[in-house]
Amino acid sequence: MKRFLSLTLALVMMVASLALFTGCGEKAITIAVPNDTTNEARALLLLEELGYITLAEGAGITATIRDIAENPYGIEFKEVEAAQLPNVLSSVDYAVINSNYAISADLNPVADSLAMEGAFSAYSNILAVKAGNEESPVIKALIAALESQAVADFIAETYEGAVVSTIENTTDGYDAAIDYEALKGATVSVAASPTPHAEILAVAKDILAAKEITLEIIEYTDYVQPNNVVNSGEVDANYFQHLPYLEDFNAENGTEVVSVSAVHVEPMGIYGGKQTTLDAIKAE
Numbered sequence: 001m002k003r004f005l006s007l008t009l010a011l012v013m014m015v016a017s018l019a020l021f022t023g024c025g026e027k028a029i030t031i032a033v034p035n036d037t038t039n040e041a042r043a044l045l046l047l048e049e050l051g052y053i054t055l056a057e058g059a060g061i062t063a064t065i066r067d068i069a070e071n072p073y074g075i076e077f078k079e080v081e082a083a084q085l086p087n088v089l090s091s092v093d094y095a096v097i098n099s100n101y102a103i104s105a106d107l108n109p110v111a112d113s114l115a116m117e118g119a120f121s122a123y124s125n126i127l128a129v130k131a132g133n134e135e136s137p138v139i140k141a142l143i144a145a146l147e148s149q150a151v152a153d154f155i156a157e158t159y160e161g162a163v164v165s166t167i168e169n170t171t172d173g174y175d176a177a178i179d180y181e182a183l184k185g186a187t188v189s190v191a192a193s194p195t196p197h198a199e200i201l202a203v204a205k206d207i208l209a210a211k212e213i214t215l216e217i218i219e220y221t222d223y224v225q226p227n228n229v230v231n232s233g234e235v236d237a238n239y240f241q242h243l244p245y246l247e248d249f250n251a252e253n254g255t256e257v258v259s260v261s262a263v264h265v266e267p268m269g270i271y272g273g274k275q276t277t278l279d280a281i282k283a284e
Helices: 002-026 036-050 082-091 099-104 137-146 149-158 194-209 225-232 244-255
Strands: 028-033 068-070 078-080 092-099 125-130 188-193 214-219 238-242 257-265 269-272
Touching: 002 078, 028 036, 028 082, 036 068, 036 092, 036 225, 036 238, 036 244, 078 082, 078 099, 082 214, 092 244, 099 194, 099 269, 125 137, 125 225, 125 244, 137 188, 137 194, 137 214, 137 257, 149 194, 188 194, 194 214, 194 238, 194 244, 225 238, 225 244, 238 244, 238 257
Parallel strands: 028 078, 028 092, 188 214, 188 238
Antiparallel strands: 092 269, 125 238, 125 257
């Protein structure tokens, strides 16, 4: 009987020890980050800027979690498709989310994020076309409309810092070198993410409509098809991505899509899921 009790006690202690060990593992802070190369790097660079990790030297704008050289707080990273990050937010401690997906999920990047990256011009969202179409008159007309003061004002007034215009020299919406009379009745199609890209394009649409040019906005919720349909010629242009992402996409897929204008930047932010402040990351 004594031997049975001793074995039982030992088993109970072992189970308790395992539970304690498992409990410690469960206390690791979890942070969800985008799983596409360039946006994952942005997320990691933000976390490095905040002092939570150190990336390997030279990791740069293509860094992944495998480039983390130091992780002093034992953060557990979950790589998630960028569009799905708001959906997993409640199941992790934090998530680093692109502003367009945050806005679509009714998160206010300025009010709700716990920290945001600077408005890095390297990540300006661009208007892109298939190589060879850069000088098309209707594309030039679209560029002028997107680089207008009306668009810059719309971005500033609508998004209040969650989206930042990077247009350096705004126009009145029109290009003096274009024969708009010859473009009457023309249609230009653009593949775009719903927020904020399609909303911004709506301003350009009104500008072009005044010259009897139709802007067709086709919304996509993924990061693959907008480049494919432009490369195939099915759609004239797209507006949803930054240049590092496009360059990486071209290299991986053999596409020939090029940037023709940088319009805005969406600062990436870290949002609380199970946590409401960043203090938990450094907690003992």
